[in-house]
Amino acid sequence: MLELRHISKSFPGVRALEDVSLQFRPGEIHGLVGENGAGKSTAIKIIAGILAPDAGDIVLNGAPITLDDARDSLGQGIGIVHQELQVIPDASVAENIMLDKLPTRGLGVIDWPATFREARKHVAQVGLDVPLDRLVRGLSAAQKQLIQIARALSADVKVLLLDEPTSSLTEHEARRLFALLRELRARGVALVFVSHKLGEIFELCDRVSVLRDGRVVGCREIPQTTPQELVHMMIGRECNDDRLGRLSPDWNTEVLRVEHVVRRDRADDISFALHRGEILGFYGLVGSGRTELARILIGEDAMDSGSVLVRGRIAAIRDVGQSLYEHGIGYVTENRKEEGLLLEDSVQTNLAITVWPKLRRALTRRIDSRAETALASRQVDSLRIKTTGLSQPVKNLSGGNQQKVSIGKWLAADCDILIIDEPTAGVDVGAKQQIHQLIGDLAARDRKSVILISSDLPEIVRLANRILIFREHRIVGEVRDVDTQNKRYAEVSAEIAPHLE
Amino acid sequence: MTTTDETPVGFGRKDWVSGRTLGLIVFAGVLMVVMALASPNFLTQETFFSQSRYIAFYVFIAMAQAVCLAVGDLNLTVGAVGSIATVALGLLIAPDHAHLSAWLAVPLVFLIGPLTGLLHGQIITRLKMDAFIVTLSMMFVYMGLRSGVSGGNAYTIPVAFWWLGQGGLGNWLPYMVLIVLAVLGIVSYMYRNTVLGRRLLATGSNSDAARLSGINTSRMIVVAHVLSGCFSVAAAVLWASWSGNAAPQTGDDWLIISFAVAIIGGTGLRGNLISPLGILMGAIIFKLIQHSLVILKINDNYSNTLLGALILLAIVVDRARQHFEAANPASAR
Numbered sequence: 001m002l003e004l005r006h007i008s009k010s011f012p013g014v015r016a017l018e019d020v021s022l023q024f025r026p027g028e029i030h031g032l033v034g035e036n037g038a039g040k041s042t043a044i045k046i047i048a049g050i051l052a053p054d055a056g057d058i059v060l061n062g063a064p065i066t067l068d069d070a071r072d073s074l075g076q077g078i079g080i081v082h083q084e085l086q087v088i089p090d091a092s093v094a095e096n097i098m099l100d101k102l103p104t105r106g107l108g109v110i111d112w113p114a115t116f117r118e119a120r121k122h123v124a125q126v127g128l129d130v131p132l133d134r135l136v137r138g139l140s141a142a143q144k145q146l147i148q149i150a151r152a153l154s155a156d157v158k159v160l161l162l163d164e165p166t167s168s169l170t171e172h173e174a175r176r177l178f179a180l181l182r183e184l185r186a187r188g189v190a191l192v193f194v195s196h197k198l199g200e201i202f203e204l205c206d207r208v209s210v211l212r213d214g215r216v217v218g219c220r221e222i223p224q225t226t227p228q229e230l231v232h233m234m235i236g237r238e239c240n241d242d243r244l245g246r247l248s249p250d251w252n253t254e255v256l257r258v259e260h261v262v263r264r265d266r267a268d269d270i271s272f273a274l275h276r277g278e279i280l281g282f283y284g285l286v287g288s289g290r291t292e293l294a295r296i297l298i299g300e301d302a303m304d305s306g307s308v309l310v311r312g313r314i315a316a317i318r319d320v321g322q323s324l325y326e327h328g329i330g331y332v333t334e335n336r337k338e339e340g341l342l343l344e345d346s347v348q349t350n351l352a353i354t355v356w357p358k359l360r361r362a363l364t365r366r367i368d369s370r371a372e373t374a375l376a377s378r379q380v381d382s383l384r385i386k387t388t389g390l391s392q393p394v395k396n397l398s399g400g401n402q403q404k405v406s407i408g409k410w411l412a413a414d415c416d417i418l419i420i421d422e423p424t425a426g427v428d429v430g431a432k433q434q435i436h437q438l439i440g441d442l443a444a445r446d447r448k449s450v451i452l453i454s455s456d457l458p459e460i461v462r463l464a465n466r467i468l469i470f471r472e473h474r475i476v477g478e479v480r481d482v483d484t485q486n487k488r489y490a491e492v493s494a495e496i497a498p499h500l501e
Numbered sequence: 502m503t504t505t506d507e508t509p510v511g512f513g514r515k516d517w518v519s520g521r522t523l524g525l526i527v528f529a530g531v532l533m534v535v536m537a538l539a540s541p542n543f544l545t546q547e548t549f550f551s552q553s554r555y556i557a558f559y560v561f562i563a564m565a566q567a568v569c570l571a572v573g574d575l576n577l578t579v580g581a582v583g584s585i586a587t588v589a590l591g592l593l594i595a596p597d598h599a600h601l602s603a604w605l606a607v608p609l610v611f612l613i614g615p616l617t618g619l620l621h622g623q624i625i626t627r628l629k630m631d632a633f634i635v636t637l638s639m640m641f642v643y644m645g646l647r648s649g650v651s652g653g654n655a656y657t658i659p660v661a662f663w664w665l666g667q668g669g670l671g672n673w674l675p676y677m678v679l680i681v682l683a684v685l686g687i688v689s690y691m692y693r694n695t696v697l698g699r700r701l702l703a704t705g706s707n708s709d710a711a712r713l714s715g716i717n718t719s720r721m722i723v724v725a726h727v728l729s730g731c732f733s734v735a736a737a738v739l740w741a742s743w744s745g746n747a748a749p750q751t752g753d754d755w756l757i758i759s760f761a762v763a764i765i766g767g768t769g770l771r772g773n774l775i776s777p778l779g780i781l782m783g784a785i786i787f788k789l790i791q792h793s794l795v796i797l798k799i800n801d802n803y804s805n806t807l808l809g810a811l812i813l814l815a816i817v818v819d820r821a822r823q824h825f826e827a828a829n830p831a832s833a834r
Contacts, residue, residue, distance in 0.1 A: 298713075300713065319717060320713055321715040321716065324715040325715065333713055338709060339709045339713050342703055342706040342710055342711070345703075345706055354715055356700070357696055366694040366695065367695065367696060367699065369694075
């Protein structure tokens with residue numbers, strides 16, 4: 001059994017963990033939930049030996065252990081699967097799995113037959129079905145996730161930490177992962193499962209601990225608790241799970257029409273229309289062509305053939321600048337840290353980056369800094385972005401607030417058409433609620449048109465008027481009247497399932 | 502887990518008179534005091550008149566590197582472009598060659614800067630090649646050209662064109678210093694206040710995010726290389742006028758100087774940070790250190806060793822500073 005006893009940890013200006021005690025038992029899946037900044041990641045990193053606690057003990061089978069780095073924890077049989085996919089893209093599947101223990105035949109020469117033999121064993125264990133000599137670069141997110149798990153398991157772990165392992169997986173892929181985790185549980189591994197998705201916690205876990213502001217606020221046996229109780233523990237208030245009130249779109253006003261768009265291996269004859277005030281959901285597996293289509297629409301990638309009409313006029317969009325400044329189409333990227341934000345720069349810069357040309361004074365060519373500040377503070381107020389000031393670097397904001405900045409720059413630019421890609425990935429419950437409200441308001445109150453790309457089906461059902469289903473770079477189905485018939489999650493799920501088989 | 506450290510609002514104001522630049526000013530001041538104490542004829546009008554021109558010259562060379570660093574690129578042709586510009590100027594202006602008027606020759610030579618920059622930028626962005634390999638190859642292309650064309654001989658610059666590099670207001674303020682101050686002012690205004698400047702810095706900060714926010718990052722990279730070429734050529738013209746001849750070896754030692762001064766001056770090595778005032782202070786410190794070697798009678802042949810060590814030292818000091826600030830956010834700025 002692995003125990004944390006009275007662990008505390010501080011960072012400059014922040015108390016990340018305070019007197020945290022947790023127990024992880026063999027043959028049990030232990031959920032760890034909490035809002036962003038509650039201390040989950042810090043706790044995980046301490047167990048993995050990446051961070052050292054300021055006070056308290058880590059106790060393994062009754063004996064206190066010290067973990068100086070990740071190697072130590074692996075030596076103690078503690079493995080970790082990180083949230084971000086940590087694989088080497090230009091190495092083979094086998095090399096990625098055997099990375100830290102490549103068998104050698106003396107003098108550091110790698111024993112390839114042994115490497116592949118070992119790797120094959122672990123690949124079979126996680127049910128990954130790809131050739132071992134394939135480069136990891138071309139694999140799907142789910143496959144990369146499985147490689148990480150296989151790597152952790154190859155060390156014969158007694159404790160396995162999973163930090164939001166499903167954040168880049170679709171429901172279908174997540175199901176398969178869960179089956180694997182249950183199997184590990186049956187073999188007596190202690191599993192620690194960090195997730196934002198309460199549905200997963202209830203489906204998978206035996207017990208769940210809730211962290212808030214660096215403290216453990218409670219630990220519950222799963223059958224004896226409810227999602228409402230957990231949310232209450234996490235944020236101290238009840239969660240509103242109702243559908244958002246929506247106005248019907250103007251079905252007569254087409255703002256965007258896409259006709260037979262083709263790009264090799266990215267988009268296969270895509271046609272659809274988007275209306276004023278509509279939220280159109282794009283649902284599908286990761287890599288099914290949703291993000292790929294979005295990148296074509298904003299001109300980031302070129303199309304081989306097909307046409308796009310914006311407000312009835314043919315639009316040949318060649319880059320994002322044209323998409324934004326000529327056609328009023330904005331795109332909130334799925335990776336806010338890599339592609340959405342200038343992390344080192346201020347909240348103001350990140351909010352105003354799309355508006356600079358409009359803030360320019362005619363004669364001096366100077367950006368009106370007062371107007372820039374006013375614009376940024378308007379966005380901070382209306383989006384309720386929690387920041388110490390407009391000059392705070394966005395890297396210091398929480399995930400949810402970063403996401404709001406990422407959306408805010410397109411609102412500042414007053415886009416009519418907004419493509420929003422996975423808006424609540426890695427965002428805590430409270431912020432998720434606010435972002436949903438915001439997207440709902442955009443369509444209903446401001447009459448903007450939104451394309452919502454999400455792998456979170458409940459999210460799409462909650463927000464969208466209509467859902468397009470993507471598979472292998474095509475649109476394979478459509479769910480209409482999600483709003484008017486007030487369809488529930490289960491109904492939509494049943495409608496979608498046949499298209500994905 | 503937010504900390505309270507702050508970047509100044511907006512790009513341009515970042516590092517304008519930041520703690521780092523203040524540190525440079527203090528350091529330069531201390532060096533000056535020490536040298537004034539060590540050498541009685543240091544604080545004189547003559548020393549200022551001669552040494553300030555070196556500083557102006559180093560600022561140009563450093564700017565040629567800094568504008569590229571600021572978009573997250575680098576430029577190894579800083580010296581090589583200066584050297585072909587020098588040879589071109591010699592060919593056009595020398596009495597035993599074309600013997601054109603400086604008013605015609607200098608603008609013609611000046612075109613070399615933007616044109617070579619345009620070429621580098623287009624190769625880098627169109628063919629999606631690394632700036633390192635593109636500018637490395639072009640550096641040798643230019644160096645071969647200047648040796649082939651010139652045969653290694655220096656050209657004479659007519660006395661009529663010496664005023665630019667050798668003259669000044671009164672006997673104490675060289676024109677070169679006036680020019681560099683004006684240019685620094687313009688560059689500073691551009692990065693702080695204009696859309697172009699902000700976009701250059703955004704590109705250096707995160708080019709993917711900048712592009713997906715509607716900035717034509719390829720164009721920004723081309724612009725940076727064009728600006729860089731202009732600074733190289735400006736340095737070459739000033740040097741030729743100052744030294745009175747156009748020597749093909751001009752530019753051979755510029756590359757290391759460009760990195761040293763830009764980095765001491767606080768230009769971010771991974772883009773998005775440029776401080777004209779910092780670069781000016783970097784050039785002053787660099788010159789003061791060189792001057793102290795003369796006072797200490799250290800052999801000039803060791804200067805490259807010194808330069809390399811200085812660059813490393815500047816980076817180590819910056820790392821230490823960041824480390825210190827991360828540990829004590831309250832003391833930042």
